[in-house]
Structure formats: C-alpha cells, structure tokens
Amino acid sequence: MDKKTLRIIYMGTPEFAVESLKELVENEYNVVAVVTMPDKPAGRGHKIQYSDVKKYALSQHLPILQPSNLKDEAFIEELKSYKADLQIVVAFRMLPEVVWDMPRLGTFNLHASLLPQYRGAAPINWAIINGDKETGVTTFFLEHEIDTGKIIMQEKVAIGENDSVGEIHDKLMILGGKVVTETVDRIIANQVNPLSQSQIIENECIEMRPAPKIFKETCEINWDQPLEVVHNFIRGLSPYPAAWSTLTSTSGESWKVKIFKTRKVQKEHNIAIGSVFQEGREDLKIAVQGGYLDILEMQLPGKRRMPIADLLRGFDIDSSFKMN
CATH class of the missing domain: 3.10.25.10 (Formyl transferase, C-terminal domain)
Structure with a gap:
C-alpha cells in the first residue's frame, strides 16, 4: 500500500488544521473524506459561517461530514462506509472510542506541544506564558485519556523572548503539516516505534505543566x-x-x-x-x-x-x- 491507495479520513476545524490537510491533498495522499464541525451563525447578521477546514475541503471537492453528535448511529455508519485505513485528527473534538478505534491502522493526532507537556486545549499559550524557550509539535496515537497516547514523532521550534502566540502558532502550523505527512509515510512503511508518555514521565522525572482552556x-x-x-x-x-x-x-x-x-x-x-x-x-x-x-x-x-x-x-x- 502507498499514499495513493491508503484511505485517510481527516478531522479538523480551525485554520491551524488547514495546513496539514493541504499538505496531504497537494502531495496526493488519498483523503477520502473530511470531518469538521457543523456550520454556525456568526456576527450581527447571524450569517452562517463555515469552518476553515470546510472552506478548504469544498475548494478541493472533498466529501464533508459535519456531525453534531459523534456517537450518532447515522454518522458512525456513514464513517464506516468510507472504509478508512487511517484517521488523522488536528484541532478537533474529543473522539469516542467507536470513532478513533475504527480504522485498521488507528487514529493519530497532531498536538501543538512537546508531549507529555502541555496536554490540553491551549498548549501554545501556556508555553509562552510560562516563559519556555522552545515548543513543538507531536503526533501520537489516540487512546482513552486525552493527549496521552503513544508518541510517533516530535519536532521542535524555538520561542524568542518577544514571540507572541500568533507567531508561534503560524510556525507550528507549517511545521505540523510536514510532520503529519511524514508520520503517514512512516505508518505506510511500517517504521513506527511509538513511545509511551507514561514511561517518558517516569524515566525523566518530568514536572508536568497542563494547558487548560483559556477564558x-x-x-x-x-x-x-x-x-x-x-x-x-x-x-x-x-x-x-x-x-x-x-x-x-x-x-x-x-x-x-x-x-x-x-x-x-x-x-x-x-x-x-x-x-x-x-x-x-x-x-x-x-x-x-x-x-x-x-x-x-x-x-x-x-x-x-x-x-x-x-x-x-x-x-x-x-x-x-x-x-x-
């Protein structure tokens, strides 16, 4: 199996997730469907707004699924009908096991931190707030607990003393697209040796820093x-x-x-x-x-x-x- 026959379902919503999908599409990986959030009204006129991922998927004529309930039986059956070998998640919602365990090669996520640090919704913000000098992206296989799965790949990015979240976000977004495609290549070539996050924490005696949602x-x-x-x-x-x-x-x-x-x-x-x-x-x-x-x-x-x-x-x- 190669990248043109491996059946991929991609899941994501905001701008950060567009770059990885774009890398897959432009490099001719076989993305058979895209899952994103439902459309929602926005602004004073309550005009219906599409997610950034949906806008790109429409431009590429990709099938789009927009479930409001990820456990809905009709959605599960439709997802199964695409017979995906692999699912990729970038900045989406927490998935139920029936979804992430569906493909034969599993589901991996791209997270904007060097896991196991900064598990949670706002990893870029907290890395900068805490004064870190570097951050990065991690791909990992999904498991039951959020952001705890076995690590596939990591790449680092330096944080300058005046860098903002916006600047680091854009760097990680571009880097993330490349790491996602390389992760897929490693999975296809059966060259993946996932690392347990719990072992990393234990072996390196890491003091954990969370990344909760910011209000x-x-x-x-x-x-x-x-x-x-x-x-x-x-x-x-x-x-x-x-x-x-x-x-x-x-x-x-x-x-x-x-x-x-x-x-x-x-x-x-x-x-x-x-x-x-x-x-x-x-x-x-x-x-x-x-x-x-x-x-x-x-x-x-x-x-x-x-x-x-x-x-x-x-x-x-x-x-x-x-x-x-």
Missing part, C-alpha cells in the same frame, strides 16, 4: 507580578483572546483596554506599580516589579488594535492615568 475573564493582567512574568502573560495571549487591563484616570473615568505587544525595560525604580508615564510623546510605559513595560500595541474599547504612537495621537494619556 477571557482570566486574561486580566496582574501588574503586581515581576517584569518577565507580565511580559510573558501579554505575549502568551496575543492576538487572541488578548490580555486586558483597566485604564483609569484621576477623574475616575476608566476604559477596559487590550494590550497586544510590549517591550521589557529592566530598571530599578520607586514608581508605584501600575503607574502610567511617558518619556516622549509617542510612548507609554507601565511600572512593574523590576522595571517598566513599554506598551507597543494597544486597543481601546470600540477601536481597532493600534501601534501606541498612533493611539496616542487620538487619545491623550498622561501620568494621571493608572493601570489596575
């Missing part, structure tokens, strides 16, 4: 934390869902602002934490433990995300303001 209400910036921690928190949430804070003037007015990009300035000072000050007309600094954070990109309510120099031309912020 907007937990994205508020704590300015009392050290410079490095606040900087990592902001870039670990940029561009989405975005770190936020309340900007308050001495007159009592306040605005909920989103902060997307900062620069660290290490310097001892005696300025009150959270104080806003400027060293020029086109800059804005916030005092934190161990220095200042230069705000480079920020968004006011009802406005677009802007470089700070542009924002300050239309909104006067001075030392009477405070972040809290």
Whole structure:
C-alpha cells in the first residue's frame, strides 16, 4: 500500500488544521473524506459561517461530514462506509472510542506541544506564558485519556523572548503539516516505534505543566507580578483572546483596554506599580516589579488594535492615568 491507495479520513476545524490537510491533498495522499464541525451563525447578521477546514475541503471537492453528535448511529455508519485505513485528527473534538478505534491502522493526532507537556486545549499559550524557550509539535496515537497516547514523532521550534502566540502558532502550523505527512509515510512503511508518555514521565522525572482552556475573564493582567512574568502573560495571549487591563484616570473615568505587544525595560525604580508615564510623546510605559513595560500595541474599547504612537495621537494619556 502507498499514499495513493491508503484511505485517510481527516478531522479538523480551525485554520491551524488547514495546513496539514493541504499538505496531504497537494502531495496526493488519498483523503477520502473530511470531518469538521457543523456550520454556525456568526456576527450581527447571524450569517452562517463555515469552518476553515470546510472552506478548504469544498475548494478541493472533498466529501464533508459535519456531525453534531459523534456517537450518532447515522454518522458512525456513514464513517464506516468510507472504509478508512487511517484517521488523522488536528484541532478537533474529543473522539469516542467507536470513532478513533475504527480504522485498521488507528487514529493519530497532531498536538501543538512537546508531549507529555502541555496536554490540553491551549498548549501554545501556556508555553509562552510560562516563559519556555522552545515548543513543538507531536503526533501520537489516540487512546482513552486525552493527549496521552503513544508518541510517533516530535519536532521542535524555538520561542524568542518577544514571540507572541500568533507567531508561534503560524510556525507550528507549517511545521505540523510536514510532520503529519511524514508520520503517514512512516505508518505506510511500517517504521513506527511509538513511545509511551507514561514511561517518558517516569524515566525523566518530568514536572508536568497542563494547558487548560483559556477564558477571557482570566486574561486580566496582574501588574503586581515581576517584569518577565507580565511580559510573558501579554505575549502568551496575543492576538487572541488578548490580555486586558483597566485604564483609569484621576477623574475616575476608566476604559477596559487590550494590550497586544510590549517591550521589557529592566530598571530599578520607586514608581508605584501600575503607574502610567511617558518619556516622549509617542510612548507609554507601565511600572512593574523590576522595571517598566513599554506598551507597543494597544486597543481601546470600540477601536481597532493600534501601534501606541498612533493611539496616542487620538487619545491623550498622561501620568494621571493608572493601570489596575
């Protein structure tokens, strides 16, 4: 069996999952069907919105399945009818055993971390929030517990001290597409020697770091934390869902602002934490433990995300303001 006869069902939803599907299609792997989330209304007009994976699948004239219930008997029967040898999952939902155990060669998942670290919904965010210097992608066979299956392949990516989630997301998305196709090649060639995650944890005495889902209400910036921690928190949430804070003037007015990009300035000072000050007309600094954070990109309510120099031309912020 080769890549043109191996029957693959692909499962995914967001932009991150499109690149791997694109690599498979453009390199002539035999993708017989695509499974993605149901269409949903979005925006003020409640216009029906397709997932990114569905948009690409439509452009390639691939059969599309959109079950609302992955245990539904009609869906299970339709899935069986494609007689898949292998299933590939990238940024999709948790699958029931009846689905992931269906193909004769199993089902593998692409995860955006170096497992066993950062199991969960937001691995890229948490790697950056925690100040890690590297991350990567992992392919692994699905088992009962989420993100715990045996590892097939891993590839690493460096994280720069100013890299945002958006930047690392895009790097991992591209890398992930290549790792997915190489994983399929290894499975076809019977050159897979899966590694147990539990053995890795035990042998290397790893302190586990989880990657739970991030909610907007937990994205508020704590300015009392050290410079490095606040900087990592902001870039670990940029561009989405975005770190936020309340900007308050001495007159009592306040605005909920989103902060997307900062620069660290290490310097001892005696300025009150959270104080806003400027060293020029086109800059804005916030005092934190161990220095200042230069705000480079920020968004006011009802406005677009802007470089700070542009924002300050239309909104006067001075030392009477405070972040809290």
